[in-house]
Amino acid sequence: MTAKLDSESSLQRLYGRIGLRDAAKSRRHLSDYLFRIILGILVVIIVLPFFLILIQVTGVGFSQVFGTGPGQGLEFLSTFPGAGLMGGIRNAFVGTVELIILASIVGIPLSVCGAAYIIEYTRPGRIREIIEFTSDVLAGIPSIVLGAFGFAFLVDFLHLGMGIVAGSLTLAFMMIPTILRTTEEALRAVPMSLREASLALGATKWSTTWSVTLRAAFPGVITGVLLAVGRVMGETAPLIFTAGNSLIVPTELTGPGSWVASMPYTIWAYISDPREYLQVKAHGTALALMMMVLAVDLIANLISRKVTRRIV
Amino acid sequence: MVEQNESANIKDDEANRALMTSVRGAFFKSISDFRNADRPGKIDRIGRIGLLVPAVASTLIIVLILAFLWYESVPIFVSPIGGPGIIVSPTWDPNRDLYGIAIFIVGSLMCTGIAVGLAVPLGIGGALFLSEFCPIRLRQPIKMIIEMMAAIPSIVYGLWAYLVLVPFVKNNIAPLAQSTSNGLSLLAGGLILAIMLLPTVVTISADALQTVPMSFREASLALGATQSETSRKVVLSAALPGVGAAVVLSLGRAVGETMAVLMVTGNSLQIPYSLFDPTYVMTSIITNQLGYAFVFPLWRSALFAVAFILLIMSVCFTLTAKLFIRWGMKTRGYI
Numbered sequence: 001m002t003a004k005l006d007s008e009s010s011l012q013r014l015y016g017r018i019g020l021r022d023a024a025k026s027r028r029h030l031s032d033y034l035f036r037i038i039l040g041i042l043v044v045i046i047v048l049p050f051f052l053i054l055i056q057v058t059g060v061g062f063s064q065v066f067g068t069g070p071g072q073g074l075e076f077l078s079t080f081p082g083a084g085l086m087g088g089i090r091n092a093f094v095g096t097v098e099l100i101i102l103a104s105i106v107g108i109p110l111s112v113c114g115a116a117y118i119i120e121y122t123r124p125g126r127i128r129e130i131i132e133f134t135s136d137v138l139a140g141i142p143s144i145v146l147g148a149f150g151f152a153f154l155v156d157f158l159h160l161g162m163g164i165v166a167g168s169l170t171l172a173f174m175m176i177p178t179i180l181r182t183t184e185e186a187l188r189a190v191p192m193s194l195r196e197a198s199l200a201l202g203a204t205k206w207s208t209t210w211s212v213t214l215r216a217a218f219p220g221v222i223t224g225v226l227l228a229v230g231r232v233m234g235e236t237a238p239l240i241f242t243a244g245n246s247l248i249v250p251t252e253l254t255g256p257g258s259w260v261a262s263m264p265y266t267i268w269a270y271i272s273d274p275r276e277y278l279q280v281k282a283h284g285t286a287l288a289l290m291m292m293v294l295a296v297d298l299i300a301n302l303i304s305r306k307v308t309r310r311i312v
Numbered sequence: 313m314v315e316q317n318e319s320a321n322i323k324d325d326e327a328n329r330a331l332m333t334s335v336r337g338a339f340f341k342s343i344s345d346f347r348n349a350d351r352p353g354k355i356d357r358i359g360r361i362g363l364l365v366p367a368v369a370s371t372l373i374i375v376l377i378l379a380f381l382w383y384e385s386v387p388i389f390v391s392p393i394g395g396p397g398i399i400v401s402p403t404w405d406p407n408r409d410l411y412g413i414a415i416f417i418v419g420s421l422m423c424t425g426i427a428v429g430l431a432v433p434l435g436i437g438g439a440l441f442l443s444e445f446c447p448i449r450l451r452q453p454i455k456m457i458i459e460m461m462a463a464i465p466s467i468v469y470g471l472w473a474y475l476v477l478v479p480f481v482k483n484n485i486a487p488l489a490q491s492t493s494n495g496l497s498l499l500a501g502g503l504i505l506a507i508m509l510l511p512t513v514v515t516i517s518a519d520a521l522q523t524v525p526m527s528f529r530e531a532s533l534a535l536g537a538t539q540s541e542t543s544r545k546v547v548l549s550a551a552l553p554g555v556g557a558a559v560v561l562s563l564g565r566a567v568g569e570t571m572a573v574l575m576v577t578g579n580s581l582q583i584p585y586s587l588f589d590p591t592y593v594m595t596s597i598i599t600n601q602l603g604y605a606f607v608f609p610l611w612r613s614a615l616f617a618v619a620f621i622l623l624i625m626s627v628c629f630t631l632t633a634k635l636f637i638r639w640g641m642k643t644r645g646y647i
Contacts, residue, residue, distance in 0.1 A: 028538055028541075029538065031538075031540065032538035032539060032540040032541070035540035035544075036441075036445055036539075036540065038437070039437050039438070039440055039441035039445060040441060040445075042434055042437035042438050042441065043437075043438045043441050043442070043446075043454060045434060046434060046435070046438045046458070046510050046514060047454065047457050047458065047461070049461070049472075049507045049510075050457055050460065050461045050464075052472070052476065053464065053468065053469070053472045056472050056475065056476055057468065057471070057472070109366065110366045110369045111366070111369075111370075112366075113362070113363050113365075113366035113367070114363075114366040114367040114368075114369055114370065116363055117363035117364055117366065117367035118367055121360060121363065121364075122367075130371060131367060131368070131370060131371055133630075133634065134370050134371040134374045135370040136630050136634070137374055137626070137627055137630050138370050138373060138374055139630075140561070140564045140565075140568075140626045140627075140629060140630040141377070141568070141623060141626050142567065142568025142569070142570065142595060142622050142623075142626055143568065143570055144568070144570040144595045144598050144599055144619070144622075145377070145381070145568070145598075145619045145622050145623050145626070146377075147598075148381070148598055148602060148615070148616060148619040149376075149377045149380055149381060149619075151602065151606075152380045152381070152383075152384050152616065153376060153377075153380045156606075157380070173373055176369065176370050176373070177370065180370060203352075204352050204353060204355070204356035205356055205359075205360070206352075206355055206356035206359035206360070207352060207355075207356070209359075210359070230463055231463070233465070234463075234464070234465020234466065234467065234468070235465070235466075236465075236466070236467045236570070236571045237570040237571060237595070237599060240599060240603070241602055241603065264465055264467040264571075267467050267468070267471060268467055268470075268571065268575075271470075271471055271474060271475075271575070279475075282471060283471070286467070286468045286471055289465060289467075289468065290464060290465070290468055293463050293464070293465060294460055294463060294464075297459065297460065297463040301456070301459065
């Protein structure tokens with residue numbers, strides 16, 4: 001037996017491993033084989049752009065973000081653009097962080113409490129369907145339409161003016177559907193026995209929801225929050241008409257002093273600029289932004305995987 | 313007749329009064345309940361109301377968005393200069409008070425058509441591979457890469473498309489078709505949109521394919537079908553509603569995509585006659601001109617009309633995706 005196996009040439013063994021031997025059996029086997037190969041090629045085509053983008057952005061922007069020369073590395077993130085935009089992108093970096101923090105302060109409580117009300121206080125039926133449907137619609141609204149709405153409602157109608165408040169409120173609107181739906185899923189996965197035990201001990205509905213159910217669903221909630229933050233961090237369109245742009249960090253909450261730059265907006269502004277060195281800075285900003293977004297996404301992924309493993 | 317009416321009125325009155333007293337009674341009762349409750353009980357009652365407000369927040373925002381976009385776009389629809397005819401009128405020239413938005417709708421639809429035409433077959437093929445044929449060791453990394461692709465900001469896609477894809481179209485694809493182009497074209501827009509849609513299509517379709525019960529596959533294989541026949545004719549058709557939802561959702565994303573398309577389509581006010589002509593899409597015109605237009609009532613209103621149409625389109629797509637899923641629930645029961 002072993003002698004027979006040994007007598008097989010390595011080429012034949014390779015054919016056997018990749019299924020070519022089966023493919024030669026009949027026409028149906030051949031078409032099966034070809035179908036598999038084509039699908040494999042399709043997957044390669046699908047993931048190829050990811051690497052092409054990574055190569056382009058890293059190739060040009062690497063020295064900006066990781067280099068050690070003047071104006072590179074940490075200095076790139078910690079100096080203001082200054083005259084002729086020769087400096088770093090501190091305005092954009094700080095602006096993005098501030099926008100995200102303010103948006104989270106508004107968006108997270110709204111969506112987590114909303115999800116808690118839907119799951120804990122309403123029966124399945126009309127109200128729940130309406131709220132879920134509207135949050136799905138909100139998730140599908142084009143970002144520029146949200147930007148136009150933010151401009152018409154927050155900037156113009158409420159007289160907030162462009163700036164950090166209007167910008168972060170618009171971003172908060174974008175965060176709501178993602179967090180709401182993930183929190184709902186997480187709350188649904190909490191076993192009913194936990195709630196029953198808490199209620200049987202005489203706890204009110206509120207303290208059951210607050211300190212038992214939400215506590216148990218916490219990892220799921222965090223996953224949703226991180227996904228939403230990652231999504232919102234890279235949005236340009238809603239900020240164009242609501243946050244303005246600025247070369248320094250905002251100094252006040254209203255008025256022209258509150259205009260704020262963000263990393264995506266800076267990429268757009270720099271890439272549309274004909275000056276050569278700004279292209280490099282745009283790549284550096286894009287690389288930094290991509291690393292932030294992918295890091296947030298990766299953490300969300302890890303947490304959610306841990307959670308599913310614990311539940312299953 | 314009159315008597316009957318009167319008696320009906322009296323009855324109505326009585327019913328109303330009864331209702332009022334019961335409502336009032338419930339209200340007062342809840343107040344007195346609240347007074348009598350201890351501290352945890354009070355917190356419970358306040359908390360219930362406090363949670364109701366965030367729950368209706370998303371609904372409220374949607375209503376506000378609809379109301380404001382409608383309120384802002386009414387002037388152009390009622391003015392004699394514009395009117396509802398702007399939807400089919402092809403000339404956009406705010407200096408001459410011509411606000412036809414047909415070219416943007418056509419541009420958006422063409423870009424979306426190219427993108428969806430490319431992304432749907434590719435994406436469904438990829439999803440089939442991931443859920444049916446992929447070696448278990450490769451599945452997790454591929455899924456992770458595709459999720460990362462979904463997370464890349466659209467401005468980064470735009471940057472790459474502007475610097476790599478546009479020259480590629482100009483130097484490599486346009487000469488192939490024996491045509492000249494500066495690269496900023498309908499085709500570049502469609503290509504980058506297709507790349508951006510792929511993660512959505514793949515992830516949602518793969519999820520739908522994986523909900524198909526294993527017994528379907530086993531039955532088909534036991535009847536002698538090959539694996540590819542099983543995946544095409546049994547698994548794919550069983551998961552059709554979910555795949556349909558994926559396609560519709562990706563349509564919605566394609567129409568609403570802003571930054572990447574803005575940077576590569578050339579933004580020229582003409583209806584494209586070939587793949588290599590520049591075009592102008594609905595999202596781009598809002599992004600480019602709202603900043604200048606907001607002091608001119610009609611111009612601004614026309615831009616908000618574009619946004620309103622975009623909003624209606626995206627609501628329709630979401631609704632259709634929901635219908636697909638409901639169809640799946642009804643006929644399959646496992647999606």
